[in-house]
Amino acid sequence: SGRTPCPPSQESPPVQKSALVPYAHLPRAHHDRHVLTSTVDVFGVAHWLLGDEAPQPGGDVLPFDALVVSVHPGGHVELTELSAVRARWPRLDRLPDGGFVLAASRARRYEDADQVQVFDALGRETSSFSVGDAVEHLLVDEAGHVWVGHFDENPAGIRRWSTTGHIYWASDGASIPGLFDCYALNVSGTTAWACTYTDFPLVEIRPDRPVKVWTNRVRGAKAVAVHGERVAFYGGYGEEVDRLTHGELTETSVEPTAVGLLTLPDGRLPGRRRIVGRGSRIYVQTQPFTAWCVFDLSS
Template identity: 55%
Template sequence: MQETALEPYARLPRPYRDHHILASTVDAFGRALWLLTPGVPEEPPYDAVVVTVEGGRYSATELSAVAVRYPRVDALPDGGFVVAAARSRPSERQVQVFDALGRESWDFRVGDAVEHLLADESGALWVGYFDEGIFGDDPLSWPGLRRWGMDGEPLWRHDRADGGEISDCYALNVHRTHAWACTYHHFALLEVRPGKRTVVRTNPVRAAKALAVHGERITFFGGYGDDHDRLVSCELLGSEVKPLVTGRLTRSDGARVGRRRVVGRGPRIYVQEEPYTDWAVLDISP
């Protein structure tokens, strides 16, 4: 089976290696982020720091009074940050927006059971939900995939009549101001561009957890069981996804990829394995 190796991308700076990692991601501009506390935080609110790594250099921004448990984090184009809880009740503060100085600007809700939260280049938030939210009692989560303004304004929601039913948003790729998603249970590939009708393509690749898109090429990563490191290169043919080559994605040293986080951004899939101090990348654009 063909193997493709990840390339090292970004590393948590040494002064922060003894901190507790709450969340980590790669933003719309390719910057690696870590949300950290000196130790395991007590009950919210707590103070935290966002460490940003870009081109081998890093900066740190202190955040005051983070009010969410088990957070997601991303950066905004104005220099601020968004921190959001994956699980929440309607009465709870779920999403906090911080300015470039680490001060909270406002808070709002996006719904329960957040699987993916990715800010695009405009600062809008794309949120994909897992099944407990889609079939739960929070109507904000029912569409399965939504786009929100950074101030909490609802900008777009998936329409079943337009793009079919979403039972779980398995994979999400956000690039510039549009998104690609692979959803359960048919694993259709959705192409969403604001102001345009959703493009739905049939897709035989099952259970991918990340995807990368470049022109008419698309690559899926992940799957069930022993296919957790499967890599499937495909081409887009009208309303269909056609698989071309199936292989495995490996670490840079050739070993199999283990437990990890993944982020899809345009032609790149970023992979972060435990203990979550390093990001690696697969770029399908070369």
């Protein structure tokens, strides 16, 4: 007919979606309490810190008693009452001896001296100290040391503390490029992985050897998972908040291999969330913050 044939359709390939897998649930008997914070520890146990009411902005915080509900991978539930908690918006993690460490994310002027509280397995405070303002991440390792990553209102970056306030490692002088904000922190065993603003390198921190740094083109990730030479970054800026980027480690850089979305088990996008990185796993919790789901790079 002499007509020019139509070019083949250039439709973009469908976005690859990865669904989170249900991991742990707060028992229904405790749903009447307010979830102050929640985390998953280095051994895979999920913890909820519960109070009688939601924290209110402004005003003084009177010490209050709180309940930690711990749900083990097999489903066993433990309850620990913490006495005289002082943090309005706390970060929480469990210590290997069964105690807990709790930190206020913001250090207010009169509370700097005891911003971090350490509790024994019976819920009694045993020590307190300050790590400084702007706590973004608080993660305990298998040795019982406390890794703290700060957001940009505190230039301290990343530090590893003892439970009595001694600094075992600090990012000062560690040659991490452009460390103004610890966007992502993953603690597994006694190793930490981080992704930091402004350059977003992938950083491996082992207490007994020099820091390793890989350049990375993925911007704005809020969590990282690592398994052997494979890595995954979760999150990003703006519309990329649900992005899941897979990559491979070379000698000096992270090379992206695939980009998709991380969804809830039912396929919905998460909305407001908490995220914890532990080795090959990224744990995600969404409102009403009574359940944890998991993405595992090793599976």
